[in-house]
Amino acid sequence: MKTAESQVPDAHFSVDKQNISLWPRDPPPKSDPSLVLRKPLILRVALICLSLVVVTFIVLQAILYPWLMGTISDIKTDAQLLKGRVDNVSTLGSKVEKNSGDVQAAGLQIQMVDASLDRVNSQILTLKTSMEKATAQIHNLTTNWEAVGHLNSQIPELKRDLDKASALNVKVRELQSNLETISKSLKRQNDILQMVSQDWKHFRGNFYYFSHTPKTWYSAQQFCVSRSSHLTSVTSEGEQEFLYKTASGFPYWIGLTKAGSEGNWYWVDETPFNKDRSVRFWIPGEPNNMGNNEHCVNIKLPSLLSWNDASCDNKFLFICKRPYVHSEP
Numbered sequence: 001m002k003t004a005e006s007q008v009p010d011a012h013f014s015v016d017k018q019n020i021s022l023w024p025r026d027p028p029p030k031s032d033p034s035l036v037l038r039k040p041l042i043l044r045v046a047l048i049c050l051s052l053v054v055v056t057f058i059v060l061q062a063i064l065y066p067w068l069m070g071t072i073s074d075i076k077t078d079a080q081l082l083k084g085r086v087d088n089v090s091t092l093g094s095k096v097e098k099n100s101g102d103v104q105a106a107g108l109q110i111q112m113v114d115a116s117l118d119r120v121n122s123q124i125l126t127l128k129t130s131m132e133k134a135t136a137q138i139h140n141l142t143t144n145w146e147a148v149g150h151l152n153s154q155i156p157e158l159k160r161d162l163d164k165a166s167a168l169n170v171k172v173r174e175l176q177s178n179l180e181t182i183s184k185s186l187k188r189q190n191d192i193l194q195m196v197s198q199d200w201k202h203f204r205g206n207f208y209y210f211s212h213t214p215k216t217w218y219s220a221q222q223f224c225v226s227r228s229s230h231l232t233s234v235t236s237e238g239e240q241e242f243l244y245k246t247a248s249g250f251p252y253w254i255g256l257t258k259a260g261s262e263g264n265w266y267w268v269d270e271t272p273f274n275k276d277r278s279v280r281f282w283i284p285g286e287p288n289n290m291g292n293n294e295h296c297v298n299i300k301l302p303s304l305l306s307w308n309d310a311s312c313d314n315k316f317l318f319i320c321k322r323p324y325v326h327s328e329p
């Protein structure tokens with residue numbers, strides 16, 4: 001082998017030398033018969049090796065093809081599975097988007113529910129406060145009810161006391177009425193005493209003033225008017241008796257006159273004059289209208305028959321009469 005390899009560079013060297021014309025050509029090399037025989041062997045070996053390689057390849061292909069096909073099939077299956085999963089993922093994505101909208105809507109509803117819950121909580125607090133107040137009021141009512149029950153137990157006793165109070169009230173009213181009567185009586189007594197202290201005399205509800213100074217009939221009437229009275233009238237035997245006894249036989253002007261009238265007697269205090277009932281009070285023979293000038297009357301004698309007509313200008317003592325009028329305290 002080394003020989004062949006060493007000859008090859010020489011050939012190349014010879015070629016290079018042929019290109020260079022300055023150098024003489026070498027004689028052609030002698031061919032080696034063993035080397036010629038070795039070339040087909042190498043080819044055979046190479047072919048055998050190639051065949052082995054091909055066979056091996058085919059064998060391997062026959063062995064590996066099913067496996068590869070199985071692997072490919074598995075890959076396809078996996079790819080289909082992946083595709084299915086991708087589809088599922090896409091479907092899930094759309095569902096997620098849809099669910100996202102639903103979640104947002106649910107979020108809004110949750111917010112609304114939260115707001116409603118806040119309001120409900122506020123109402124619950126208000127109700128709780130109201131409940132506490134109501135509880136306090138119920139407690140107060142219970143307490144008051146117990147007090148009412150206690151008072152109810154006292155009602156019979158109170159009723160007895162009330163009956164007693166009613167009876168006492170009746171007695172009090174009676175006493176009050178009596179007190180008022182006594183008060184009026186006292187007031188009357190006081191008025192009488194006051195009038196008596198002023199020289200007035202009291203008789204059957206009237207006051208009488210017996211003057212100490214003689215006056216004409218007109219002046220006497222004016223004096224009486226100035227004392228809220230008039231010259232006295234006489235309407236009963238009792239009054240007549242009271243007057244003539246008090247006069248003690250002295251002549252006193254009374255309020256009977258016909259002055260200013262057409263001969264008719266009348267009482268100056270406007271008491272109606274009863275001519276028939278008054279006949280019994282005249283002195284027999286009176287009134288005689290002596291000198292046609294006797295127009296006023298006086299009590300002249302200490303008797304029921306005591307009246308005499310006289311001249312109004314004469315001056316006599318006189319009697320004023322004032323009805324008793326109860327004055328309010």
Ligand SMILES: [Ca+2]
Nearest residue numbers: 288308309310
């Ligand atoms: Ca006379």
